[in-house]
Amino acid sequence: MTAEGHDSAPADIELRVAALEKVMIEAGLVASDTIDAIVDTYENQVGPHLGAAAVARAWVDEDFRRRLLDDATTALAELGIGGVQGEVVVAVENTERVHNAVVCTLCSCYPWPVLGLPPAWYKSPPYRARMVREPRAVLAEMGLQLDPDVEIRVWDSTAEIRYLVVPRRPAGSEGMEEEDLAALVTRDSMIGTGEPRLPS
Amino acid sequence: MDGIHDVGGMEGFGPVVVEDDEPVFHHRWEQRVFGMNFSAVGVDADRFRHAIERMDPAAYLATSYYEHWLHAIETLVVEAAGVPPEQLAEARRQLAAVPDPSAAVPHHVEPAWAVALVAAVTTPPPPPAAATDARWPPGARVRVRRHIVSAHTRCPRYVRGAVGVVEAVRGVFRLPDASVAGDPDRREAVYSVRFEAEELWGAPGHRVGLDLWESYLEDAG
Numbered sequence: 001m002t003a004e005g006h007d008s009a010p011a012d013i014e015l016r017v018a019a020l021e022k023v024m025i026e027a028g029l030v031a032s033d034t035i036d037a038i039v040d041t042y043e044n045q046v047g048p049h050l051g052a053a054a055v056a057r058a059w060v061d062e063d064f065r066r067r068l069l070d071d072a073t074t075a076l077a078e079l080g081i082g083g084v085q086g087e088v089v090v091a092v093e094n095t096e097r098v099h100n101a102v103v104c105t106l107c108s109c110y111p112w113p114v115l116g117l118p119p120a121w122y123k124s125p126p127y128r129a130r131m132v133r134e135p136r137a138v139l140a141e142m143g144l145q146l147d148p149d150v151e152i153r154v155w156d157s158t159a160e161i162r163y164l165v166v167p168r169r170p171a172g173s174e175g176m177e178e179e180d181l182a183a184l185v186t187r188d189s190m191i192g193t194g195e196p197r198l199p200s
Numbered sequence: 201m202d203g204i205h206d207v208g209g210m211e212g213f214g215p216v217v218v219e220d221d222e223p224v225f226h227h228r229w230e231q232r233v234f235g236m237n238f239s240a241v242g243v244d245a246d247r248f249r250h251a252i253e254r255m256d257p258a259a260y261l262a263t264s265y266y267e268h269w270l271h272a273i274e275t276l277v278v279e280a281a282g283v284p285p286e287q288l289a290e291a292r293r294q295l296a297a298v299p300d301p302s303a304a305v306p307h308h309v310e311p312a313w314a315v316a317l318v319a320a321v322t323t324p325p326p327p328p329a330a331a332t333d334a335r336w337p338p339g340a341r342v343r344v345r346r347h348i349v350s351a352h353t354r355c356p357r358y359v360r361g362a363v364g365v366v367e368a369v370r371g372v373f374r375l376p377d378a379s380v381a382g383d384p385d386r387r388e389a390v391y392s393v394r395f396e397a398e399e400l401w402g403a404p405g406h407r408v409g410l411d412l413w414e415s416y417l418e419d420a421g
Binding site for chain 2: 130
């Protein structure tokens with residue numbers, strides 16, 4: 001079994017889920033298409049491309065960058081970005097000296113409106129347990145080697161505040177259009193476990 | 201509740217396993233579970249988290265994220281929506297007798313409800329009230345209370361007793377500890393508090409910020 005148990009889903013789970021859906025539909029608690037619509041929303045509409053658009057805007061528009069760092073919830077609303085699990089979004093900016101990264105040790109809180117649903121590793125006990133205690137080692141394992149002089153700030157999402165990391169604009173991206181910059185901004189760079197792609 | 205969910209700082213879990221090009225959902229049943237939570241039973245995040253925290257600790261570690269959700273929704277359908285547990289058992293018995301249980305789930309559509317639901321989840325929620333009477337300003341030193349006794353708390357074990365510095369006051373939020381205990385109207389200021397790794401783990405090298413309700417904290421002078 002993997003850490004997340006994805007390979008171990010037995011037929012019993014499908015039966016439990018089907019029985020629960022039957023009961024909930026019969027009780028009027030959900031409808032078949034409310035489930036379909038929610039799944040479509042988070043599978044196809046809401047995802048890290050939204051956070052990437054906001055980061056790219058911050059890279060090219062200094063006024064927006066300031067608004068994003070000052071009050072991300074309101075700044076994101078300017079771009080039509082917002083929703084559940086984003087009651088208060090706080091943007092934290094990486095600099096030459098400071099690297100930010102996000103975790104939720106108690107469950108798997110994650111800024112859905114800007115990043116969509118979290119990957120399995122973000123929800124797994126190893127990441128949740130270790131990230132607050134030995135983030136430099138975890139980041140290195142995930143391929144992000146930080147200079148020893150860089151201060152790491154880990155944000156444990158214990159309340160209803162959700163964190164968006166604003167990564168550093170990569171070298172060589174000067175003069176690029178906002179849309180092309182957004183394509184450099186990876187999901188992991190906005191969690192703080194990676195860096196943006198380099199311009200090709 | 202000092203449950204198994206509170207894993208911050210625990211050791212022995214091994215490496216973080218990353219799946220390349222991971223899909224949003226791995227199985228159809230995960231999609232159904234996720235979608236089912238957007239209902240009257242899943243709307244209360246405190247109650248939902250508490251339902252997961254009450255899982256058997258060994259089962260919690262042995263099951264996946266969406267199995268936790270499944271457990272919580274099964275729990276809350278009974279506790280919060282008043283569905284008799286026998287009804288779930290009966291539905292399982294009925295569906296176990298057919299070759300494809302998923303295909304035997306009744307199909308019932310509510311198009312207007314589906315549209316309204318998507319609009320609701322993609323609309324920015326109203327901001328929290330400003331904490332005009334917050335006890336501590338940014339820069340204040342606070343200590344996390346050593347003893348937090350409640351059925352459901354958002355104060356992890358690894359910061360209890362530790363001293364940190366208030367980085368920001370985030371507004372006034374419902375207190376999860378009170379909400380799960382039946383008092384959903386109790387609200388408190390929430391602070392982002394910064395802790396040095398040295399204070400938490402006895403070794404320097406990073407800082408950890410947590411968002412903590414006022415009653416989790418006390419003055420550290």
